Amino acid sequence: MESPPPQWIKCNTDAAWHKDQQRCGVGWISRDEYGRMLWAGVRSFQRLGSPIETEAEGIKWAIHSMSRLGYKQVIYETDSQVFAKMINGHEEVWSKLKPLIQEIQHDISGILTTRLCYIQKKNHVPKLYSIVPDWLKLAFETDMSDVSSNNVG
Template sequence: MSDSLYSNFYRVLNLNYEHAKEEAHDQLGPWLLWRIWKNRNEFLYKGKDYDAPSTVRKAREDMEEWRSRKKAEVSEVSRDHNGNLLWTCARELPTLGSQIEVEAEAIRWAVRILGGFSYQHVIVETDSLELTKMINGIEAPWPKLRPIIQDISNLLATKKAYRVEFFPRSGNKVADRIANESLTFMSHIPKLYSIMPVWLSSLLEAEKPL
């Protein structure tokens, strides 16, 4: 950190770019600043003091509460067998009842898009093990997910070499990064890229061995 207030602000707000391979949440910076300001007022006017861990925890809670009020954002990443980028896309969805519904809609969208590109062999990865089991017929679909899963199954039936597999979130930070970036888009039109965005290149390279 430096003696310049503006330099320090810049550094906090760009942690993800400077430390792309670390667990730096680029959306948390503004919420930390907001929580520090609120803590300052609490200390001045009520004499209440908060330590660093509780400040970070409250900042995360503020951020998650705000994000839960926004419409859902889903993102997809298409890579070849060597991990090279083929396509990235992001799309806003209407407010849904749960995260697993958002994930199911993302899978349905991915299968439709890739099928339209005429790819012959596709593995769709999701970090929801429960949803994976429902799509693959291991578990019965939840009633509210049944129409979406039925549509996914129908799409997969026309693409014999397509399959849905479980893959932990920790191994796919690229998709999470795209979802976070899509929160800043001013337009609600779905975004589709065939060229690597600058803000994604370092993460994609880091995940290639996976």
């Protein structure tokens, strides 16, 4: 993964869709110029019509989340080349996706320093950890402190 320029954030998104499932899922992770995780999110949706619609919903949610968190210089990366071409005006937008793409384009047009681009997905070997990796440790510690404080009293 290439780091974003100084003062920028990179937000990678991905989606999971299966034609026989009633639910699909999306996720995103944002990192600073040093590769440190800032925020991440996962979410499920009720049945969406296609993988590309699921990708679009994931990107829309990531854009809304990063905007609410106050980030103004964000590079969004998706592994959906067709979607990236549609959102950037390099390919005709499918009629079913027009409202969703128009909403995303409107959202990113209000933030002049936001970009959305395609990044080729690499084949990753699954990894199992016996300890919490450094990049995820803070998230686990935060979750554990939330659980502990909710169980007190």
